[in-house]
Amino acid sequence: MRxxxxxxxxxxxxxxxxxxxxxxxxxSQTVYNYTLDWLIVxxxxxxxxxxxxxxxxxxxxxxxKRKGWGYNVVTMAATLSMAFIGIAFGIGADSLxxxxxxxxxxxxxxxxxxxxxxxxxxxxxxxxxAKTKEATVxxxxxxxxxxxRVPLGYFLWHRFPELVEWIMMYPNMAAQxxxxxxxxxxxxxxxxxxxxxIERGWLGGAGD
Amino acid sequence: MWNKLLNxxxxxxxxxxxxxxxxxxxxPIGFPTNVTPPxxxxxxxxxxVTEDGPxxxxxxxxxxAPLPELYPMAVSLIRHCFxxxxxxxxxxxxxQGVGIIQMALEDVKKDFPEKKSGINYVLIPYLPYPAIIIMxxxxxxxxxxxxxxxxxxxxxxxxxxxxxxxxxIALAVSLTGGSAWGTWVSFANQKYGCKVxxxxxxxxxxxxxxxxxxxxxxxxxxxxKGAAEYETLVEAKIAEKGLxxxxxxxxxxxxxxxxVVHIVMIIFIILGNIAxxxxxxxxxxx
Numbered sequence: 001m002r003x004x005x006x007x008x009x010x011x012x013x014x015x016x017x018x019x020x021x022x023x024x025x026x027x028s029q030t031v032y033n034y035t036l037d038w039l040i041v042x043x044x045x046x047x048x049x050x051x052x053x054x055x056x057x058x059x060x061x062x063x064x065k066r067k068g069w070g071y072n073v074v075t076m077a078a079t080l081s082m083a084f085i086g087i088a089f090g091i092g093a094d095s096l097x098x099x100x101x102x103x104x105x106x107x108x109x110x111x112x113x114x115x116x117x118x119x120x121x122x123x124x125x126x127x128x129x130a131k132t133k134e135a136t137v138x139x140x141x142x143x144x145x146x147x148x149r150v151p152l153g154y155f156l157w158h159r160f161p162e163l164v165e166w167i168m169m170y171p172n173m174a175a176q177x178x179x180x181x182x183x184x185x186x187x188x189x190x191x192x193x194x195x196x197x198i199e200r201g202w203l204g205g206a207g208d
Numbered sequence: 209m210w211n212k213l214l215n216x217x218x219x220x221x222x223x224x225x226x227x228x229x230x231x232x233x234x235x236p237i238g239f240p241t242n243v244t245p246p247x248x249x250x251x252x253x254x255x256x257v258t259e260d261g262p263x264x265x266x267x268x269x270x271x272x273a274p275l276p277e278l279y280p281m282a283v284s285l286i287r288h289c290f291x292x293x294x295x296x297x298x299x300x301x302x303x304q305g306v307g308i309i310q311m312a313l314e315d316v317k318k319d320f321p322e323k324k325s326g327i328n329y330v331l332i333p334y335l336p337y338p339a340i341i342i343m344x345x346x347x348x349x350x351x352x353x354x355x356x357x358x359x360x361x362x363x364x365x366x367x368x369x370x371x372x373x374x375x376x377i378a379l380a381v382s383l384t385g386g387s388a389w390g391t392w393v394s395f396a397n398q399k400y401g402c403k404v405x406x407x408x409x410x411x412x413x414x415x416x417x418x419x420x421x422x423x424x425x426x427x428x429x430x431x432x433k434g435a436a437e438y439e440t441l442v443e444a445k446i447a448e449k450g451l452x453x454x455x456x457x458x459x460x461x462x463x464x465x466x467x468v469v470h471i472v473m474i475i476f477i478i479l480g481n482i483a484x485x486x487x488x489x490x491x492x493x494x
Contacts, residue, residue, distance in 0.1 A: 124473055151464075
């Protein structure tokens with residue numbers, strides 16, 4: 001039952017939605033609209049499950065005093081205090097919730113991402129070496145892009161940005177399109193396998 | 209000496225990078241910014257929208273991590289719409305994105321105190337399952353969101369009276385550090401024919417080119433460079449209209465920083481390669 005019912009629902013709804021896509025009749029549209037509503041409702045349940053899973057994970061680590069449990073306390077305290085502040089005092093433009101968000105969360109988040117710039121500078125120094133023919137091509141193209149993607153390139157030679165656009169529009173796009181087609185075909189094959197019940201990983205172990 | 213350079217402590221690179229990041233912020237250089245076609249196309253599309261015409265969606269589909277690149281884009285896009293009196297719908301697929309687009313709105317509103325929620329713009333709250341919400345928007349926006357961010361019924365907002373679905377949307381711009389633009393292309397563009405553009409971090413920009421070539425993306429703001437280009441276009445528009453705004457060209461200043469950092473990185477890479485070849489020759493001779 002745990003296996004067969006979800007598989008049958010998946011098979012029927014998968015085939016129905018594929019057929020629905022090609023039928024622009026109003027009954028077909030009604031089915032489509034109902035499906036969208038169901039998905040939103042199930043999405044809200046997914047948030048509840050996610051919250052439960054999050055609390056369960058952190059509280060278990062705190063209770064068992066696992067290594068680094070102090071971080072779990074900080075996470076739980078931050079989650080609960082933000083929820084309380086948002087519910088109690090509102091989330092308007094000048095609210096305490098937004099002040100904390102703007103002045104703590106946003107700068108911390110942006111700082112973490114900005115740190116990548118320093119590691120990239122260090123990695124570029126060590127990795128970009130003309131050891132082989134392929135590596136030399138990569139190195140030359142990287143240097144052209146690095147100069148051409150900043151105003152300095154335009155300042156040095158006004159056609160530098162055009163050269164960069166050409167590299168992006170032709171060699172880059174050819175590679176991207178090939179990768180994209182491969183991913184697209186792979187996704188279609190995987191979706192077909194899920195609908196037909198060949199791929200059962202999504203059952204979370206019940207299909208084993 | 210060359211061996212020493214090859215094994216350079218990475219902390220020296222960090223220090224030099226930090227200096228190169230900080231100095232241009234204190235002493236802006238003001239390199240000229242050229243405008244690339246993908247940016248120009250977004251600008252032209254918004255320019256083509258009349259005051260009583262369709263609305264523009266600006267969606268901040270990211271968390272705060274790529275803020276330095278995406279925030280100036282959001283500010284410039286909203287500012288451009290406000291200058292032209294274009295109706296604008298602000299949203300965020302991401303829970304944090306709605307807060308960020310609200311920040312951008314508040315920043316721009318300092319220059320446009322007369323712009324009112326529900327009349328000139330509508331801020332939409334976060335809703336789960338963004339792909340489904342986009343599909344619902346394609347069917348009926350009034351059913352996709354019952355209220356705006358401030359809890360006011362969508363049906364009661366004057367701006368939304370004539371806006372039901374993507375037929376009344378001139379352009380949807382997705383600002384993202386990931387692949388959210390793909391969701392807009394798959395559902396808003398492919399299923400409902402809505403014109404879609406993106407503002408994306410520099411690292412994600414190469415992925416967008418196949419979609420620019422097919423027209424599935426009208427245009428693209430690629431990284432800080434794209435943001436600086438759009439800032440330059442909007443700045444020219446402000447000058448043309450004779451408006452007196454105290455705009456801070458955050459992206460243009462950021463591009464000075466990027467220029468200097470790129471020069472230093474190129475020097476580091478060239479020096480690293482010279483050191484590599486010299487030491488290799490020395491080894492071969494020995």
